[in-house]
Amino acid sequence: MNNGVLEQLAQFACEWIPEKAAFAVAADGQYIHLDQRGLDIPLAAGHPVIPGDIAHQVMKTGRRAEDRLSFPDQNTSYYGIGYPVEIGTLPGAVIVLLPEERKKAAPIRYLTGRNDDDWVPVSVSRITHIESADKKTWFYADGEEFASTRTLKQLEAELPASFLRVHRSYLINTDFISRIRKDDFTSGLLITTSDGSEIPVSQTHAPTLRKVLGF
Helix, strand or coil, X not given: CCHHHHHHHHHHHHHHCCCCCEEEEEECCEEEEEECCCCCCCCCCCCECCCCCHHHHHXXXXXXXXXXXXXXXXXXXXXXXXXXXXXXXXXXXXXXXXXXXXXXXXXXCEEEEEECCEEEEEEHHHEEEEEEECCEEEEEXXXXXXXXXXXXXXXXXXXXXXXXXXXXXXXXXXXXXXXXXXXXXXXXXXXXXXXXXEEEECCCCHHHHHHHXXX
16 A cells, blocks of 8 residues: 555645544555544554445545444444545545534424425425435425425435435435335335335445444
């Protein structure tokens, strides 16, 4: 592994990552560097990258990714932001880790959407799922469709933990999942909600869904 590249990444990270955020570097199926920076994160150089976690997502897709990380022996969860890098000739990832409580304020309770000519405040507990389509955001509640001015990315950070990203175009309220089955056409997963909507689950987000729902 190229130590010079690692040193450059570490120096760069120290300059732009917040003081109380840790960062890790992964490549070749394992973590190769970790700077705790005052946090107690149970990772170390040589620790394997787990399929489905944020480092795995970044190295597989070559794209920036965000996800929560939690460890069974700790009460604290972390919010991770991963960026693709090259370590020598290998695809790698730099992961910034922040304590979850620093990342999110209290979740929103209402989402206001447009229905025809009216703006309607809707309790998020009634929303089954949220969709991004045609450069617009739509959410669904009680069989009605509402247009929102927020993006999926914004809503993912603002909504309660019952909402889960399952696809680049969908957030779903897990309280309204009635069935999960294998999609015969894509070999992926397909969610059916209580209102009969069918939501695809991307391969990137399937491990998180399985972890959250325990299957």
